Amino acid sequence: MFYRLNILRRIVIKNRFFPVQNSIPKQNFYRSSSVLSAFNASDEQYSIANSTKQSPILESVHEKTTALGQLPSVMIVSSLQGSFLKSLVQISKATRVLEIGSLTGYSALCMAEGLKERGSEAKIVTLEKDEEFFKTAKENVESSGLGHMIELKLGAALDTLSTLDNAIPYDLIFIDADKENYINYYNSVLERNLLSDDGTIIVDNVLFGGSVSQVAEGKDLFYLHPIFKSAAEHLHLFNEYVAKDQRTTQVILPCFDGITFIRKRKV
Template sequence: MLFRALKKFRLPSLPSLLPPSSRAIVSNSILSNVKKNFLFPREFHNSQTLRSSSPFYLKSEDTDYSQSMTSKLPEKIQLIAKKTAEMENSIMMISQTQGSFFALLVQVLKAKRILEVGAFTGFSAACFAEGLRILGNKDDSKVVSIEYNKEYYEIAKNNINNAGYSDLVELILSDGASALKGMDNSKQFDLVFIDADKAGYKNYYDIILERNLLSDDGIIVVDNVLFFGYVHKVPKLEAEGKLDTLPVEFRDHFIALSRFNEYVKNDPRTTQVLLPVFDGLTFVRKNI
């Protein structure tokens, strides 16, 4: 569905997945040829890595097929996705397949309390809430979702209410750092999803750990950590003094995400896995 919404974009090339989620407006100098191969960077495909461990291309037909073989989200959540796809910045929404994955992840973790930094239109929050509902709406079950943009906050609020999840989703209009610093850390979260401003990722991550907002068995999931397949280019380009060759619209995003990825990789407090799926998802767990 989202790819149909993106047909209007015509760009030079993309070395990786044209992601269904990105917390920024995507301009014509970044997006490229949605119909062509995407998901894993071309550099990986053409590397000398053994074929048995080498990532492979997925095409738009593969993602469509994956979605068709995935348990469908309720119509009320699909309606949020449909309405969001009509918005100018629809690229900021996660895909329905990723939403289905998140609903399943809640069930697998048997999560009760979920924290989301970056609500956008409420689609991902609704997916988390659906996972909670399937588990049985246990006491204290809740999705706490933070959104800085007032327009998006109001849209998310209406979408959540109309979809019937207002009993499970608490929306907070605030910048991420202020909201996190003011939270009651006596009630920890089992799942945290970070999908907001990229420059703020490190700060959100640190506050969550330093204030002990994550339960011992909980995980943090961070979105867009590959960001169009440009993030992995940053260290080499920086060493060569060529950071100015990165697309200017998102240069700061690429650099911030590269710094964040390195920071988490070297953080002795946690163990992490960065998966090359969607636009890159990092899963983080505390070292107990």
């Protein structure tokens, strides 16, 4: 997800996200989360058409979120990425999931559907600091029939992470929140032993519409609003930080908006 609600509302309304010029290549802009990096919209629609259809619950929450306006429609993961998260939970046989950044609860619900087969111990803890999004997420979760599996926590994620019980670590941790704190979230997870030894951290938006690689190349992102330019710079710092960290191994996949898979390094 992008930077949080109050700042973005002003930017979206005033600048329509970026003060752009027609001469800037389209692929250089931060694309909607519904567009797969390196693929066009037709490729995504083809992928959706030939993938297992999402449940009516997930479709409804996704549609309601995108109908809230341009901001939530950009912040939410695409329906295809939602199906990917569900499959990932199933493939990994995760039992406990931690999500940093709830938005309207859609991604948590996708992962909850993947957890249903894991029994009574299956649980998702999801963190959100924006009160409006938290309220919407709570309503969506409570009406989904999956509320018994999902615990929503309101507050700044770093504060909440410091209080989470780490007696039973999480098998999968999904980070999709404010970009300036990605390194802090990552360190908090590792330092507090919130990740199980065989668990995986999934980090979203690490390529940020192609802008992160341009930061690495020293290009001037003059077409980006300063807020998003700062996000791209923080994401580059995060990617470099993780790549140099001897505690973990990682791989970045250039799909969706860039996803990093991180696991503890085996001694």
